[in-house]
Amino acid sequence: MQNNEKTILVTGASKGIGQAIALAAAQAGYTLVIHYNRDRDSALQTQRDIETLGGEARLLSFDVSDRATCHHILEADIQEYGAYYGAILNAGITRDNAFPALEDDDWDKVIHTNLDSFYNVLKPIIMPMIRTRKPGRIITLSSVSGLVGNRGQVNYSASKAGIIGATKALALELASRHITVNCIAPGVIETQMVKDIPLDHIIPLIPMGRMGQPAEVAATAVFLLSEAAGYITRQVISVSGGLV
Numbered sequence: 001m002q003n004n005e006k007t008i009l010v011t012g013a014s015k016g017i018g019q020a021i022a023l024a025a026a027q028a029g030y031t032l033v034i035h036y037n038r039d040r041d042s043a044l045q046t047q048r049d050i051e052t053l054g055g056e057a058r059l060l061s062f063d064v065s066d067r068a069t070c071h072h073i074l075e076a077d078i079q080e081y082g083a084y085y086g087a088i089l090n091a092g093i094t095r096d097n098a099f100p101a102l103e104d105d106d107w108d109k110v111i112h113t114n115l116d117s118f119y120n121v122l123k124p125i126i127m128p129m130i131r132t133r134k135p136g137r138i139i140t141l142s143s144v145s146g147l148v149g150n151r152g153q154v155n156y157s158a159s160k161a162g163i164i165g166a167t168k169a170l171a172l173e174l175a176s177r178h179i180t181v182n183c184i185a186p187g188v189i190e191t192q193m194v195k196d197i198p199l200d201h202i203i204p205l206i207p208m209g210r211m212g213q214p215a216e217v218a219a220t221a222v223f224l225l226s227e228a229a230g231y232i233t234r235q236v237i238s239v240s241g242g243l244v
Helices: 016-027 040-052 067-081 104-131 144-148 154-177 199-205 214-225
Strands: 007-010 031-036 057-061 086-089 136-141 179-186 236-239
Touching: 007 016, 016 031, 016 040, 016 086, 016 214, 031 040, 040 057, 057 067, 067 104, 086 104, 086 214, 104 136, 104 154, 104 179, 136 154, 136 214, 144 154, 144 179, 144 236, 154 179, 154 236, 179 214, 214 236
Parallel strands: 007 031, 007 086, 031 057, 086 136, 136 179, 179 236
Antiparallel strands: none
């Protein structure tokens, strides 16, 4: 089993913020493990774009809410290629509705995908990282909804607030191992996820008066991956144009 200290796993890297993070990390010199669930074509495009930049990337496909499959595939990848230097947990979904109108599946699917994935993805990769006795990086993606709550997103806000608590607790456990654990909380970012949001009502609430770009979230992630960020851990950084 070989070890590549510059390998980064990015979940949900086939589109949007995850894709932007993967491309930015590749430009910074990291080898990428591109995770996707169903959209293989977009994941392959991310891989091609990275290779065009002169980087290296491989694909992994699994449902982050499926614990057994997560463990099986990640353990096999680590056995073949070695422990990761870091992981960026970006995969997530929304199922928005007023709380009285939420269906059981709306609650369960969002919690299982957004929050349970913290455990499902990180559990099989943390001990291999620790055993390298080298620094490492864990970055989670929450949301301004996890910081302040959002109307129509009780399920999503709960999942993203849980990510913040889990991130802060894990950071305490791993600090002595020189593995940093930080969280990025994006605001309104121009991706497919916001296509149904009434932006005319939201943009005026953002002090900078515009949506953010996936590349702006990616730049924050790449900094947190760097050696320069080695003394930053247990933090939540809001990339929201001043919204929070």
